[in-house]
Amino acid sequence: MTSLAQCQALDQQDPLRGLRDLFDLPPGVIYLDGNSLGVMPKATPARVADCVTREWGTDLIQSWNKAGWFNRPQSVGDKIARLIGASAGQVVATDSTSINLFKVLSAALNIAAEDAPRRKRIVSERSNFPTDLYIAEALCKERGFELVLVEPEEIAASLTADVALLMLTHVNYRTGAMHDMAAVTAAAHAEGILTVWDLAHSAGAVPVDLTAAKADFAVGCGYKYLNGGPGAPAFVWVNPMHTDRFWQPLAGWWGHATPFAFTPDYQPAAGITRYMCGTQPMISLTALDCGLDATLAAEPLGGMAALRAKSLALTDLFIQLVEDRCAGHGLGLATPSAHGQRGSQVCLTREYGPHTPPLRGSLPPEGAATALGRPGGGDSGAYAIVQALIARGVVGDFRAGDGQRHKDILRFGFTPLYIGFEDVWSAVEHLRQVLETNEWQRPEFNQKHAVT
Amino acid sequence: MTSLAQCQALDQQDPLRGLRDLFDLPPGVIYLDGNSLGVMPKATPARVADCVTREWGTDLIQSWNKAGWFNRPQSVGDKIARLIGASAGQVVATDSTSINLFKVLSAALNIAAEDAPRRKRIVSERSNFPTDLYIAEALCKERGFELVLVEPEEIAASLTADVALLMLTHVNYRTGAMHDMAAVTAAAHAEGILTVWDLAHSAGAVPVDLTAAKADFAVGCGYKYLNGGPGAPAFVWVNPMHTDRFWQPLAGWWGHATPFAFTPDYQPAAGITRYMCGTQPMISLTALDCGLDATLAAEPLGGMAALRAKSLALTDLFIQLVEDRCAGHGLGLATPSAHGQRGSQVCLTREYGPHTPPLRGSLPPEGAATALGRPGGGDSGAYAIVQALIARGVVGDFRAGDGQRHKDILRFGFTPLYIGFEDVWSAVEHLRQVLETNEWQRPEFNQKHAVT
Numbered sequence: 096m097t098s099l100a101q102c103q104a105l106d107q108q109d110p111l112r113g114l115r116d117l118f119d120l121p122p123g124v125i126y127l128d129g130n131s132l133g134v135m136p137k138a139t140p141a142r143v144a145d146c147v148t149r150e151w152g153t154d155l156i157q158s159w160n161k162a163g164w165f166n167r168p169q170s171v172g173d174k175i176a177r178l179i180g181a182s183a184g185q186v187v188a189t190d191s192t193s194i195n196l197f198k199v200l201s202a203a204l205n206i207a208a209e210d211a212p213r214r215k216r217i218v219s220e221r222s223n224f225p226t227d228l229y230i231a232e233a234l235c236k237e238r239g240f241e242l243v244l245v246e247p248e249e250i251a252a253s254l255t256a257d258v259a260l261l262m263l264t265h266v267n268y269r270t271g272a273m274h275d276m277a278a279v280t281a282a283a284h285a286e287g288i289l290t291v292w293d294l295a296h297s298a299g300a301v302p303v304d305l306t307a308a309k310a311d312f313a314v315g316c317g318y319k320y321l322n323g324g325p326g327a328p329a330f331v332w333v334n335p336m337h338t339d340r341f342w343q344p345l346a347g348w349w350g351h352a353t354p355f356a357f358t359p360d361y362q363p364a365a366g367i368t369r370y371m372c373g374t375q376p377m378i379s380l381t382a383l384d385c386g387l388d389a390t391l392a393a394e395p396l397g398g399m400a401a402l403r404a405k406s407l408a409l410t411d412l413f414i415q416l417v418e419d420r421c422a423g424h425g426l427g428l429a430t431p432s433a434h435g436q437r438g439s440q441v442c443l444t445r446e447y448g449p450h451t452p453p454l455r456g457s458l459p460p461e462g463a464a465t466a467l468g469r470p471g472g473g474d475s476g477a478y479a480i481v482q483a484l485i486a487r488g489v490v491g492d493f494r495a496g497d498g499q500r501h502k503d504i505l506r507f508g509f510t511p512l513y514i515g516f517e518d519v520w521s522a523v524e525h526l527r528q529v530l531e532t533n534e535w536q537r538p539e540f541n542q543k544h545a546v547t
Numbered sequence: 548m549t550s551l552a553q554c555q556a557l558d559q560q561d562p563l564r565g566l567r568d569l570f571d572l573p574p575g576v577i578y579l580d581g582n583s584l585g586v587m588p589k590a591t592p593a594r595v596a597d598c599v600t601r602e603w604g605t606d607l608i609q610s611w612n613k614a615g616w617f618n619r620p621q622s623v624g625d626k627i628a629r630l631i632g633a634s635a636g637q638v639v640a641t642d643s644t645s646i647n648l649f650k651v652l653s654a655a656l657n658i659a660a661e662d663a664p665r666r667k668r669i670v671s672e673r674s675n676f677p678t679d680l681y682i683a684e685a686l687c688k689e690r691g692f693e694l695v696l697v698e699p700e701e702i703a704a705s706l707t708a709d710v711a712l713l714m715l716t717h718v719n720y721r722t723g724a725m726h727d728m729a730a731v732t733a734a735a736h737a738e739g740i741l742t743v744w745d746l747a748h749s750a751g752a753v754p755v756d757l758t759a760a761k762a763d764f765a766v767g768c769g770y771k772y773l774n775g776g777p778g779a780p781a782f783v784w785v786n787p788m789h790t791d792r793f794w795q796p797l798a799g800w801w802g803h804a805t806p807f808a809f810t811p812d813y814q815p816a817a818g819i820t821r822y823m824c825g826t827q828p829m830i831s832l833t834a835l836d837c838g839l840d841a842t843l844a845a846e847p848l849g850g851m852a853a854l855r856a857k858s859l860a861l862t863d864l865f866i867q868l869v870e871d872r873c874a875g876h877g878l879g880l881a882t883p884s885a886h887g888q889r890g891s892q893v894c895l896t897r898e899y900g901p902h903t904p905p906l907r908g909s910l911p912p913e914g915a916a917t918a919l920g921r922p923g924g925g926d927s928g929a930y931a932i933v934q935a936l937i938a939r940g941v942v943g944d945f946r947a948g949d950g951q952r953h954k955d956i957l958r959f960g961f962t963p964l965y966i967g968f969e970d971v972w973s974a975v976e977h978l979r980q981v982l983e984t985n986e987w988q989r990p991e992f993n994q995k996h997a998v999t
Binding site (some may be wrong): 119121124126128131132134135139140143144146147148150151152153154155156158164190191192193194197221223224225226228229230232233234236237244269318324325326327328329342343344345346347348349351354356357358359360361372373374375376377378379380382490492494495 | 586642696826830832
């Protein structure tokens with residue numbers, strides 16, 4: 096059984112330890128929700144203030160040229176490219192993940208319509224992040240396609256001759272399960288199917304090599320592992336073999352070949368710039384630029400490979416400590432234990448009933464907590480446990496199950512840039528105490544408010 | 548001829564004079580480009596810093612509830628509503644103007660397809676802001692509609708039985724010409740045509756009453772007269788009679804009825820919230836909130852009506868002083884002199900040739916400046932004059948003509964919140980000196996760089 100002292104020793108030996116100093120972690124908080132909203136880098140307030148007071152306040156419209164506002168979506172995109180196996184000039188930071196997904200799906204369907212007009216399906220996972228499904232559903236309706244949702248184990252069999260696109264999120268938001276991007280892409284391509292990857296829980300969290308995987312399209316999020324701030328602009332990448340074949344219907348002036356010619360006809364810019372639409376929120380984009388600088392500070396220390404090694408060590412330790420120290424409380428593991436199938440988060444299930452094998456130990460007595468009327472799937476207690484942990488400063492989040500295949504989940508993200516091994520030990524110790532003392536059964540932890 | 552002393556007296560008598568103190572105007576600058584990028588309110592840096600360091604840095608994901616991030620698009624939208632004749636709950640601040648236009652055009656075409664399936668045209672102005680035309684063009688291609696572009700004087704005759712939508716920008720970006728929204732909307736409705744209004748150069752600049760005009764859809768910009776900062780989120784309004792009839796294809800989770808139920812099927816939220824798509828850039832949205840507070844500070848002083856009265860006095864004065872003091876230099880007036888047809892900007896034309904009647908006085912000798920090789924339409928000198936003014940601290944902008952109908956333009960925006968009458972006098976005095984000394988002919992003012 097790993098001890099606190101051993102965890103502290105792991106921190107001492109961690110070559111990435113110093114990166115934590117780049118972030119402003121609130122005192123008394125163990126923040127295991129970087130997969131939802133990354134922590135603020137220390138450099139961000141001054142850089143944002145400079146954007147506001149100097150670039151905007153003093154220089155005003157001159158900053159479009161002088162401060163590089165025009166090219167900031169591209170310059171920020173170039174930094175993202177280094178984290179996802181893309182080249183400079185292939186990525187723009189712009190709009191939201193949902194909107195970027197609409198753009199790439201539109202273009203991908205255009206390509207499919209030209210190359211394989213009889214393919215009329217988009218395949219995705221039923222447990223994909225819902226906004227991805229909503230966007231695909233709406234576009235399918237527009238274009239006369241069908242959205243087919245399958246379980247992860249059904250993907251291979253679903254890649255049939257009537258499928259145009261496979262749209263997947265690389266690391267699942269609920270479970271932390273990760274696809275083998277290269278293998279899945281190769282399997283899709285073998286059947287003549289294009290791939291669209293959502294990197295929301297991958298970029299900055301796990302190594303991604305879009306070029307080596309020969310992926311077709313990708314989008315991702317700026318405010319999770321890239322630490323770009325709340326609602327930071329998202330990003331979009333398109334394989335250069337596809338970029339100039341079509342454009343996308345969000346054909347705004349920032350994607351025009353010559354936006355300041357103000358011509359009435361749309362002429363798409365060459366390359367990824369045609370995936371731009373309107374003017375971008377420069378202050379938020381500047382904060383994203385800072386977040387990327389903090390992530391890229393790992394490059395001299397081994398970059399994403401080193402971050403990945405530490406992430407796996409952190410999540411391995413968390414799983415092991417939960418098994419060792421929290422047995423007998425009905426917790427299960429939703430995240431795959433195989434390294435190749437795990438992102439940078441660990442999701443624990445919790446239920447009363449015969450359906451979940453506990454990690455180890457026995458289930459609590461059936462119905463023990465049903466009187467509390469907990470939200471989100473009835474009586475698993477997962478919501479209340481998360482609330483009790485947050486009250487102790489251990490910030491994870493809760494995701495409700497569907498009462499059938501998907502169980503209630505306690506979700507913990509481990510951002511190796513700023514989370515250490517002692518943090519993991521302390522988080523599990525708090526979890527153990529919350530469970531053993533039945534602290535989570537307190538009424539205040541069972542009051543539902545808007546879920547984050 | 549109005550004197551400097553008279554202008555100073557007008558400032559003394561101006562009941563809105565104190566509002567200027569809410570803005571951080573760079574010293575030595577007369578900023579006549581608020582129609583491109585509004586000035587920073589003094590309150591913004593601290594409010595943005597609070598969003599960054601407290602809401603994000605300290606409170607992290609709690610701020611979705613605690614700081615009201617979830618509802619900020621709606622709460623900011625409610626402030627915008629007060630400026631455009633809409634009710635609380637009818638506007639959201641989100642995404643870019645281009646993207647919002649795509650949303651409302653999509654929904655409007657759905658309504659048209661159901662109510663009047665034989666109407667297959669969208670009418671707009673050829674001189675509409677190009678991004679509006681690009682978005683409409685792309686959507687027409689998707690939906691099998693035709694985009695018909697006409698000159699302003701042809702609009703009335705173009706409202707025929709095959710037209711589904713009339714899409715106009717209320718105040719033209721090039722000329723400052725303003726449509727009579729109520730009259731044009733009534734004319735369109737009389738022919739069974741829906742109206743979509745772009746308020747980019749109207750919101751915060753001129754009184755707008757969408758409700759009274761019975762408009763159908765509107766979008767607008769946050770970074771011009773609303774002073775929301777570079778690339779601030781835009782806004783969207785839909786007439787309540789249409790809101791719940793359809794949704795729009797950018798059907799992301801923020802427009803879902805229950806986003807945190809994470810259901811795989813899209814169920815649009817009731818009301819304007821269904822015009823949301825993905826997570827919004829909170830830092831930029833916070834700056835927009837500040838910009839609106841500065842605009843709404845005029846409410847106790849008479850609000851938009853008082854701002855409009857001052858705006859007209861400023862633009863009247865500018866036109867009169869240019870006529871009085873800059874005669875004989877080939878300047879013309881592109882902006883209508885009738886108050887009811889004028890926005891909050893004045894655009895001057897400049898050309899050598901027989902096509903432009905000068906305001907007064909004679910044209911300079913033909914070809915006098917052709918040797919300089921000026922950009923943007925050859926030899927009007929407009930670009931160089933704007934550059935020379937900027938070098939003197941008088942910030943306007945240049946918009947190139949098309950060599951035919953549209954002449955090169957010197958564009959000056961007058962934001963009554965922070966521009967005074969002495970500013971107008973000084974701007975014209977600088978313009979006079981630039982013209983009379985031929986300062987604009989200096990080579991450094993004729994070097995083209997990226998245009999803003």
